[in-house]
Structure formats: structure tokens, C-alpha cells
Amino acid sequence: MIREMLASTKGVPGMISFAGGFPSPETFPVNILADLFKEVITETGPDTLQYGASEGDNELKDAIIKWDTATQIFPSSRRDEHSPSILQQTGWSTSSTTQITPYALTRDELLICTGATNGIYYFTRALIEPGDVILCEGPTFLGSVVAFEANGAEVIPIDMDRDGIILDQLSDTIKNLRSQKKTIKFLYTIPDFQNPTGITMSIDRRYELIKLMQAEEILILEDDPYKELRYTGERLPSLFEIARSVYNDAQLVTLIKSFSKILGPGLRIAVAMGHPDIIKPMSSWLQKVIVNPEGVTQKVVARFIQKGYLIKHLAFIAQYYTPYNNAITAALEKYMPPSVSFTRPQGGIFVWVSTDSPLNFDALFPEIVAKKVAYIPGSKFYPEGFEKYNCLRLNFSYPTIEQIERGVEVLGKCIVHSA
Numbered sequence: 001m002i003r004e005m006l007a008s009t010k011g012v013p014g015m016i017s018f019a020g021g022f023p024s025p026e027t028f029p030v031n032i033l034a035d036l037f038k039e040v041i042t043e044t045g046p047d048t049l050q051y052g053a054s055e056g057d058n059e060l061k062d063a064i065i066k067w068d069t070a071t072q073i074f075p076s077s078r079r080d081e082h083s084p085s086i087l088q089q090t091g092w093s094t095s096s097t098t099q100i101t102p103y104a105l106t107r108d109e110l111l112i113c114t115g116a117t118n119g120i121y122y123f124t125r126a127l128i129e130p131g132d133v134i135l136c137e138g139p140t141f142l143g144s145v146v147a148f149e150a151n152g153a154e155v156i157p158i159d160m161d162r163d164g165i166i167l168d169q170l171s172d173t174i175k176n177l178r179s180q181k182k183t184i185k186f187l188y189t190i191p192d193f194q195n196p197t198g199i200t201m202s203i204d205r206r207y208e209l210i211k212l213m214q215a216e217e218i219l220i221l222e223d224d225p226y227k228e229l230r231y232t233g234e235r236l237p238s239l240f241e242i243a244r245s246v247y248n249d250a251q252l253v254t255l256i257k258s259f260s261k262i263l264g265p266g267l268r269i270a271v272a273m274g275h276p277d278i279i280k281p282m283s284s285w286l287q288k289v290i291v292n293p294e295g296v297t298q299k300v301v302a303r304f305i306q307k308g309y310l311i312k313h314l315a316f317i318a319q320y321y322t323p324y325n326n327a328i329t330a331a332l333e334k335y336m337p338p339s340v341s342f343t344r345p346q347g348g349i350f351v352w353v354s355t356d357s358p359l360n361f362d363a364l365f366p367e368i369v370a371k372k373v374a375y376i377p378g379s380k381f382y383p384e385g386f387e388k389y390n391c392l393r394l395n396f397s398y399p400t401i402e403q404i405e406r407g408v409e410v411l412g413k414c415i416v417h418s419a
């Protein structure tokens, strides 16, 4: 359905599309990658063009492990080595008695995948028996719901507020499902600049979610492709890091990080990080399906990290997208009527718009597209049977700043006219 919508709006002269989920091609480090591809083939061709290890290239794993260590929020177990802002931001006060245990990943805790979607599929394939339940945020990333359902899972969404997934509802849903003798296998969450809402889970919610899932013995699959696209505010620790460093739990959370929104989705490189007991069966599924992740690209990404390009490139991307993020927030403030609410993301590429009035953005789609503005109706981000129709997703990484201003103006007028 989303593909059809995108196809019907693509290439139409004058169309302003907020519908896609593509990163801007302006952010792809084309020249550096071109040099690195040449270098890798020239220097290591006979090796990298051969079949490789199913779990992925060790050079890339080592580069990711180093990167992960360098970017941990809790880099040290010594509280006095952390700045007050980090302490405050992490909910870890100086008077807290919490013991912090920084972790270092090992190679057998990593699996290189052909994009995050691929890793999400293997995680699901490894854990799910038909009829098992997967909990997720509602709305959520449709690609994952497709992978969950393809494996026979029942997918149950939990509402979100501005701090992320609502824990009371999550807790009630778990009780309810268990009273029906259902098996809940895991919770899928996108804590940073969520697709489709742009919401970032607050630090307190992260701690509380981990405590709840630990108590309920339900695994977490954390999908974090947007973490590095932060334009304002301070970086928050991943659920993976909190579980390991603060709760000393290496089993609870498996984290999937993709390079799609950093280097380009065409590279198809992501990494799953988790306990070897989970990574191993994921790796067997990967082996059955693709034999091994693509060798040359893995080495290219490894060198991109090792040679220090990644740090500079991330700073460039954040700077690049900031005016787009500001432009969409300003336009929504200017053109939306008071009955409309919208998220104000601190990063990522999406904004979520919803109305108090019972508007149906599926039904309004043809009328608004006829005015040359495209979006994705919110209903498309819910599992079947849970759809909401008074909402929509806007992507701000693809249109120009002028298009953002004009497109939001048209959308605002259509909403006022239809209400």
C-alpha cells in the first residue's frame, strides 16, 4: 500500500512529497566511499571477493566494538569521572548507590546483517513460533511488523505518550495476554526519534521499561537506526547500554544499529548486538538465507570507521538536517489549526501529526495529493485491526526547505477546510 502511494506521487510535476522515508542523497559520503571501495578491492580483493564468515567480517566487528566503547554514555565505573550533565541526563545522581559496570563487547556478541530489517527478521525467526506474541509501540515501523507477521507472530501495539511507550498499558496488556495463555516472546522498540512519530523515549521511561521487562522476563529488541541523527538535546544511553551497565543484564536487550541513515541504505549494512545465545541462532538463519553478508562493503564500512571519517561525517549529517527539522516545526506551528498536535523531534527524519477532530487521513489522501502534497496516513503504521485514522507521518529529510514550508501550508489549509 505504501509502495503504491509512493509510486502514485513519484515524478508528478510540482508534487511535494513528505511520504518517503529516504535519507537525503546529499548526506551520502560518495567520494570517500568511492576511494574506499577501490582501496579495499585493490588491497584485499582475492580475500574479500571470496565467500566470507556468516557472522560477519572481524575487521568490521572490531571497528564497531571500538566505536561502541567510545560512544558509551557510561564510559567509566567511576562516578566522579562523569560530568554533572551526564549524571543528570542519565537519571544517575551523585548520591545514587547504583553500581555502574561498563561493558566491552566481544566478537561473538555481534552479527553483521544486510540492513536492520534483515537482522530484525533473523531475531524474529530465531525466537518466534507461530501464534507467539510480539509487543511493540503503536504506531511503529511497518517493515518490522511485516517481518513479525511473516514469521507467524501476533503483533500487539501499545500506545505512546511524549516519553515513549506507556508502561501502565504495557503492564496491563502483558497480564491480559498471559491470562489468555498467550506466549509473549519480546518487545520491539525504537527509542530514539522513532519511526513514524519522531518521539524519543525519556531517560526515566528507559529505566522503568527495563525494570518492567526484567520483572516480566520478556526480551527487548531495540532498533536504533536514527540515534546518530540528533540535532538538539543530549545523547541518551541505549536500553542495551542501561541493561548491561546499570542492571548488569547482558541477555535482556538485543540492539540493532543500521548504517542506512548514516552512509546510505544502498550499502545494506547493519549490526545486531546481543548475548551469544541469541546471536548464534540468528547467525544460523543468516547462513541459511544469504550465506554471508557482502564482503567488500563490510571492509569499506570498517575502514570508514577506523580512519576517523565517521565522527566527522556524523557531525556533518546533524548539521545538514538541522534546518529541515527547524523548518518543519516552524511551518507546523504557523499553519496548523489548534485542533492539530504534532511532535517536535530532537532528531531523526519524521514528524507525527494528529487531530482532535475525527478526520480520516486515508480518505483525505486523494484530495490532498490532488493539491500536490503527499504524506503517509497514520493507519499504515499499525498492525491490522489496531489502525487509527486521525493521524499522519511527515518525512522532512527529502523535500527542500521551501517545499516544507509550502507543503505544510497546503496541508494545514486542507485540514482546516475538512474539519
Ligand SMILES: Cc1ncc(COP(=O)(O)O)c(C=O)c1O
Pocket: 021, 114, 115, 116, 117, 118, 141, 143, 190, 195, 223, 225, 258, 259, 260, 265, 269, 270
Ligand atoms: C525503525 C527502522 N528500522 C529499520 C529500518 C530499515 O533499516 P535498514 O535500511 O537498515 O534495513 C528503518 C528504515 O526506514 C526504520 O525506520
